[in-house]
Amino acid sequence: MLTKELNETFTRVGPGTPMGELMRRYWYPVVFVRELDEWPIKKVRLLGEDFALWKTRDGGYGILQKHKIRAQAGMAQALGGMVWAYIGPFPAPELPRFDVFVMDGVRDIGHSVLPCNWLQIMENSVDPHHVEWLHGRYFNFLAQTSGFEMPSAFTKSHVKVGFDAFEWGIIKRRLLEGQSEEDDDWKIGHPMVFPYCMRVGGNGIDQMQIRVPIDDTHTRAMFYSTHNPPGLDSYPEQVYPFDYQYLWRDENGNHIVDYIEGQDVMAWVSQGEVADRTAEHIGKSDIGVTMLRRMFRENIAAVQAGRDPIGVVREPHDRIDLPCERSKFGAGAEFALQWIDRGSSRYSPHVDMLKKLHIEAAQARGEMVPAGGPS
Numbered sequence: 168m169l170t171k172e173l174n175e176t177f178t179r180v181g182p183g184t185p186m187g188e189l190m191r192r193y194w195y196p197v198v199f200v201r202e203l204d205e206w207p208i209k210k211v212r213l214l215g216e217d218f219a220l221w222k223t224r225d226g227g228y229g230i231l232q233k234h235k236i237r238a239q240a241g242m243a244q245a246l247g248g249m250v251w252a253y254i255g256p257f258p259a260p261e262l263p264r265f266d267v268f269v270m271d272g273v274r275d276i277g278h279s280v281l282p283c284n285w286l287q288i289m290e291n292s293v294d295p296h297h298v299e300w301l302h303g304r305y306f307n308f309l310a311q312t313s314g315f316e317m318p319s320a321f322t323k324s325h326v327k328v329g330f331d332a333f334e335w336g337i338i339k340r341r342l343l344e345g346q347s348e349e350d351d352d353w354k355i356g357h358p359m360v361f362p363y364c365m366r367v368g369g370n371g372i373d374q375m376q377i378r379v380p381i382d383d384t385h386t387r388a389m390f391y392s393t394h395n396p397p398g399l400d401s402y403p404e405q406v407y408p409f410d411y412q413y414l415w416r417d418e419n420g421n422h423i424v425d426y427i428e429g430q431d432v433m434a435w436v437s438q439g440e441v442a443d444r445t446a447e448h449i450g451k452s453d454i455g456v457t458m459l460r461r462m463f464r465e466n467i468a469a470v471q472a473g474r475d476p477i478g479v480v481r482e483p484h485d486r487i488d489l490p491c492e493r494s495k496f497g498a499g500a501e502f503a504l505q506w507i508d509r510g511s512s513r514y515s516p517h518v519d520m521l522k523k524l525h526i527e528a529a530q531a532r533g534e535m536v537p538a539g540g541p542s
């Protein structure tokens with residue numbers, strides 16, 4: 168349970184707020200490279216402030232605050248098909264080149280602006296049990312009542328979960344029934360990348376889930392996937408990553424809940440614009456949430472003391488590899504196809520090509536080709 172004041176401290180991201188000052192120490196993806204190639208200037212909103220972002224004649228990028236007499240300039244830079252902005256104090260840190268954004272593979276990015284505060288999405292990320300309930304049991308119920316096949320990867324119960332703070336955030340581990348501590352889900356796990364991302368993947372898909380705080384009550388939730396199933400020598404050429412909006416509400420305004428991220432969006436958005444944490448009950452399975460809040464407190468304090476918070480990179484580098492399980496939920500190649508069919512990638516304009524990629528790779532590996540291929 169949080170006091171009203173502490174809940175505000177944790178959720179407000181505008182200029183001059185404690186969290187806002189912390190969040191201004193990081194880079195954020197704000198537009199696609201494709202968009203500025205099509206039209207060289209775009210209005211963007213980030214951390215409660217409005218900016219103009221543009222592409223220069225020499226191929227660089229610039230960003231400036233709107234409607235300010237003495238406008239503050241930030242910095243903008245391209246990585247992984249997205250243009251990233253930094254609007255904090257100088258000297259600006261390096262833009263972290265996380266593995267998903269630089270590795271080979273086919274890039275596919277679903278995104279939508281959700282009417283909720285970014286922190287409720289991050290707190291959901293450090294609750295591994297929700298997979299079993301919100302996805303597993305709820306999916307099972309829907310599959311039975313609506314007559315589709317339950318994605319098998321989400322049916323196993325959690326034996327235990329673990330959390331470890333590390334240099335980029337929090338590593339989450341889970342041990343599912345039938346697994347041992349030697350399985351990737353426990354031994355390697357996957358990280359919540361402080362302060363606004365989560366790295367997931369497995370079975371030939373690497374993904375960064377990105378939650379850009381637009382303001383206190385709007386978050387752009389992006390699923391940035393790099394498809395790189397082992398067994399292929401090369402991937403189809405892409406000028407730009409595929410980018411598209413995933414849907415989360417139907418024409419009647421109801422949540423679309425027959426896919427994984429649609430279920431997550433329901434959990435995030437239905438808590439209200441800013442979740443009321445004055446009435447919450449933190450239980451034993453919420454260790455991850457408690458750890459994340461402590462990490463925010465410590466790093467707000469670090470910024471106030473004039474230090475860099477965690478995850479701020481000052482050294483130039485080529486690539487930052489994050490720990491992430493390769494074999495997820497003990498599921499084989501069929502996991503990739505279920506991920507696509509029952510995930511936000513179902514809205515990708517290139518969904519059949521993505522599935523074909525995984526099927527061809529499985530064939531090249533000499534595996535049985537699972538059902539669920541392109542129709």
Ligand SMILES: [Fe+2]
Pocket residue numbers: 297298302427431
């Ligand atoms: Fe989820």
